[in-house]
Amino acid sequence: MISRWVRRLVWEPYERACRILPLWPFRTVVSEPTDGVKYIRIDNAIVRYPWARRSLRKTLIQLGADRTIRAVVNTHPHEDHTGNNDLIHELTGAQLLAHPSAVRDLRFPPALPWYRRFLFGPGPASTVSAVPPFLATPRFRLEVLDMPGHCAGHICLWEPKQRWVFSGSDFSRSNLVRSFVNTPVPVGL
Numbered sequence: 001m002i003s004r005w006v007r008r009l010v011w012e013p014y015e016r017a018c019r020i021l022p023l024w025p026f027r028t029v030v031s032e033p034t035d036g037v038k039y040i041r042i043d044n045a046i047v048r049y050p051w052a053r054r055s056l057r058k059t060l061i062q063l064g065a066d067r068t069i070r071a072v073v074n075t076h077p078h079e080d081h082t083g084n085n086d087l088i089h090e091l092t093g094a095q096l097l098a099h100p101s102a103v104r105d106l107r108f109p110p111a112l113p114w115y116r117r118f119l120f121g122p123g124p125a126s127t128v129s130a131v132p133p134f135l136a137t138p139r140f141r142l143e144v145l146d147m148p149g150h151c152a153g154h155i156c157l158w159e160p161k162q163r164w165v166f167s168g169s170d171f172s173r174s175n176l177v178r179s180f181v182n183t184p185v186p187v188g189l
Helices: 002-020 049-063 085-092 100-107 114-120 170-179
Strands: 027-034 037-043 071-073 095-098 128-130 134-136 141-146 155-159 164-166
Touching: 027 049, 037 049, 049 085, 071 085, 085 095, 095 100, 100 128
Parallel strands: 071 095, 095 128
Antiparallel strands: 027 037, 134 141, 141 155, 155 164
């Protein structure tokens, strides 16, 4: 009972304040590991992805991505990978996609253990749809691979012509490198 009041009166206002003005500065690094792939990395000493909203918004606008992103693929339903879905949807109007078994957890995020909530913040509810078997852009065709090793509902994206694999977790990346041992694997998402 007391912990609930402490959370409501102290911790939740602190979280809201840190979303507006983080206590630790964020570094934003944008790289292009290969032609056609932009990699945005935003971090600081304390990993709080929802707190990176301002940096992410600013970076997406500077890159012009606020006018070009049409879809966002969530590789899995963990809050450190989906924590700014609401921002990206609000800024771009992009369709949010995920593995069919991850859709429920993204629409109705489960309660998190305290340490995940502290490190990554609460996962916001997302208006997400099931990802189709492949995604096509004007330049690329990405096949969706079911990769449940990291967690249920984990996917990777495979671009066969370029021989690219995009993964959202190190566990799956190491499995992918073994699976595609003779294939160069630039991992960008």
